[in-house]
Amino acid sequence: MTLTPAQIARFEEDGYLFLPETFTPREVQVLRRELPELFAQERPEVWRERDGKAVRTVFAAHTFNSAFGRLAAHPRLIEPVMELLDGPVYIHQFKINAKAAFDGDVWQWHQDYGTWARDDLMPAPRAMNVALFLEEVSEFNGPLMFIPKSHKCGVFEAGHDLATTSYPLWTLDRATVTRLVAEGGIVAPKGPAGSLLLFHCNLVHASPGNISPWDRTIVYVSACHVDNHIRQFKRPEWIAHRDFTAIQVLADDCLLALADEDASSGQAAE
């Protein structure tokens, strides 16, 4: 899979690109069936909401789960990123954001690169996110909201919000958000499980809480050009990785192979 020139132009203009149904239901299922066990683990990588119960984020699952390990090197995820960043990439951050039915809390307005620059001393915004929907994302279950074109203005001033949610975040002030929305509006890409959303690391985004009875699990892979690796190791290595080795992509059927292995060993694949 490679991006068309029109897709690349749209990414550069709007700051994001939505590719619905890039992974099949069967591939998504290979990942989804891992979630209950992952979410049940008590370890620092599994970050919970303010209630201390519902999972907010699982960090670095690609380092301790083989299905997500394969996803982190999947060509349909990584090749478009290499194309947009023009070279080899490593994984700076890997998150499964649960946004659980009824419990999923807000993510405040922020830029990812703002945090990576401030906390991790990543030299330049030569990094980006690719998000994979593990469930359908609708208007009701806390979709990601983007302010189109907001990636063109560099890094905005931000305050370290330690109070709103369980996870500290460098968030933008209201005047800035209001001004950017007046210029660019808000979009919330929606689609079935398996859809892919690529977005620039300076794109301003947020997501509301989820009060619906539908889970909204999204995997976020933050990839960085290998030359642009972070220079400061203040945050835990499972939040900001220190292995700058270029990703070697796997075969296109690497997730399906896992389903088939399980099927042939008698384990239910679906």
Added chain:
Amino acid sequence: MTLTPAQIARFEEDGYLFLPETFTPREVQVLRRELPELFAQERPEVWRERDGKAVRTVFAAHTFNSAFGRLAAHPRLIEPVMELLDGPVYIHQFKINAKAAFDGDVWQWHQDYGTWARDDLMPAPRAMNVALFLEEVSEFNGPLMFIPKSHKCGVFEAGHDLATTSYPLWTLDRATVTRLVAEGGIVAPKGPAGSLLLFHCNLVHASPGNISPWDRTIVYVSACHVDNHIRQFKRPEWIAHRDFTAIQVLADDCLLALADEDASSGQAAE
């Protein structure tokens, strides 16, 4: 204005009816210009969010503000309600729900009649809500979410939620919401300022927080058939009214007249 048989049938089937752009921008403006002064008042009727600052709800504004007083007797608001409830009505509750930009908090899943029956001993669900949008309601600023057809099952068990928001509410358990949504889905009617939303007092509804930079002020008039007035006066009279006099509707231009009066007295109408 009267409802068509098809509209009445739809209300009875789905539990709600959406009438976009029922009030003109000029009429809406007559109401909106009152909000800053109303929201600034320090009185029990002005209920704030957990932060103690942003206004969550202004109760009973029709009793101390002349523009909202006229709205409470407006034929375009009250006549369809009299038609659906088959007779004269009085105002049981009158709320301006601010759902302020950035600050507006969630309303949990609930039925209004559940509260009116438990707290106020209203004999039967012969009452309903009519909501008027004072700003555009979009997918981004915390729209009202309905579970269609959920009004047909009577009053569900509920727990008194004193923790989630600043306002105590009898809320439905998650299993019930999940089951009802599996049957009826979720809808969130959206439209410009001036739109009207009528809904059954047993319809299960909720609304998410508002993290957008757009306010989402909605006026809710809860009207009750005069024969069905409440029997218990446990809550303050500005939350559950005790004046059961049938509303006498005003002229259709009663809000515009207010705009014209101000214009002729030299006050800016818009």
